[in-house]
Amino acid sequence: MKIIGTGVGLPRLRVTNDMIAKYVDTSDEWVSSRTGIRERRIISDETLIDLGTQAAKEALAKASVDIADIDLLICSNVANSYVTPSLGCIIQGKLGASCPCFDINNACAGFLTAMDIADGYISSGKYKNILIVCAEEPSRIVDWTSREACILFGDAASAAVVTVGEGLQKMRISTKSMPDVLYYKRKLEYNPFVTKNEEGFKPLQMNGREVFKMAVSASVADIKKVVEDTGWKMEDVDMFVLHQANLRIIESIRQHLDLPEEKVPHNVERSGNTSSACIPILLNELLEEGKIKKGDKIVFSAFGAGFSTAAGTYIWE
Numbered sequence: 001m002k003i004i005g006t007g008v009g010l011p012r013l014r015v016t017n018d019m020i021a022k023y024v025d026t027s028d029e030w031v032s033s034r035t036g037i038r039e040r041r042i043i044s045d046e047t048l049i050d051l052g053t054q055a056a057k058e059a060l061a062k063a064s065v066d067i068a069d070i071d072l073l074i075c076s077n078v079a080n081s082y083v084t085p086s087l088g089c090i091i092q093g094k095l096g097a098s099c100p101c102f103d104i105n106n107a108c109a110g111f112l113t114a115m116d117i118a119d120g121y122i123s124s125g126k127y128k129n130i131l132i133v134c135a136e137e138p139s140r141i142v143d144w145t146s147r148e149a150c151i152l153f154g155d156a157a158s159a160a161v162v163t164v165g166e167g168l169q170k171m172r173i174s175t176k177s178m179p180d181v182l183y184y185k186r187k188l189e190y191n192p193f194v195t196k197n198e199e200g201f202k203p204l205q206m207n208g209r210e211v212f213k214m215a216v217s218a219s220v221a222d223i224k225k226v227v228e229d230t231g232w233k234m235e236d237v238d239m240f241v242l243h244q245a246n247l248r249i250i251e252s253i254r255q256h257l258d259l260p261e262e263k264v265p266h267n268v269e270r271s272g273n274t275s276s277a278c279i280p281i282l283l284n285e286l287l288e289e290g291k292i293k294k295g296d297k298i299v300f301s302a303f304g305a306g307f308s309t310a311a312g313t314y315i316w317e
């Protein structure tokens with residue numbers, strides 16, 4: 001399986017740390033020194049569906065693949081206003097596609113999880129061209145009256161077209177059930193037959209320090225394992241494309257693995273944490289800047305709520 005086109009759909013509104021400081025007790029100094037984040041895009045008058053559609057169209061154009069030739073659409077999403085039908089199904093309609101489609105939710109590891117699913121379908125010969133759309137609006141699950149989590153996230157969509165090829169080498173997905181560390185629990189509709197206590201519906205809850213530790217240790221372990229399983233040495237790798245949770249997490253992973261700065265690119269300072277959309281956004285930027293070339297060895301690593309992680313090795317074709 002190989003990636004043949006990437007695309008991005010970003011909200012128009014840039015929200016700086018100073019803008020957030022008008023609503024919660026925080027400061028640009030605190031946020032940028034603790035997270036590296038200086039601004040993020042937040043959905044205002046657009047819809048997540050529009051952004052997902054825009055990202056998909058750009059990826060299709062770059063891949064030179066007509067929507068009619070897409071065999072499957074996988075949409076990675078944590079939360080949007082539709083519980084059903086799937087977000088992928090709605091984006092399918094906007095694209096004028098007729099292929100099957102479904103959503104997955106593996107939090108920030110969603111893009112790599114979708115790649116793994118796509119690889120399974122393509123390797124089996126069932127499908128040839130698969131469109132992956134990651135569409136995320138974390139700004140609508142965080143608490144904007146509390147400073148802990150709203151500063152971390154940004155909204156965005158990104159997409160990739162994948163097809164038959166030899167780019168993907170190994171992919172490893174892991175899950176460790178720890179829902180208390182990071183969760184968002186939404187309220188269900190009233191049901192007259194429910195007798196159990198159903199309290200505890202809250203905006204996104206996060207134990208920041210625990211998430212930080214788990215993210216670093218899981219990513220370091222995943223990367224070591226997947227590099228070894230591929231038969232590579234760490235120094236063989238040209239680029240480490242990591243989930244953009246925050247700069248301190250990225251920097252800590254880099255230091256644990258003793259990697260040179262130029263091999264661990266980041267854009268979290270401009271985008272914030274856009275959940276599963278992060279990796280294709282960064283990949284799209286690196287490709288546009290000509291920083292990835294044919295034959296480059298790439299390691300992907302993502303980590304998030306669950307606690308779910310994924311890492312893969314890839315040779316750019």
Ligand code: ACO
Binds near residue numbers: 027212245304
């Ligand atoms: N602005 C100002 N002060 C703040 C803010 C804020 N936005 N948030 C917390 N503080 C305060 C706290 O109240 C606390 O004050 P106190 O000492 O008076 O009690 C102080 O800052 C220190 O708080 P900590 O939570 O200990 O700060 P820490 O250094 O751990 O940084 C952070 C918090 C940035 C959340 C860090 O733990 C982190 O990066 N964790 C990872 C979280 C993450 O990336 N989540 C994303 C989702 S999951 C994923 O994608 C991996």
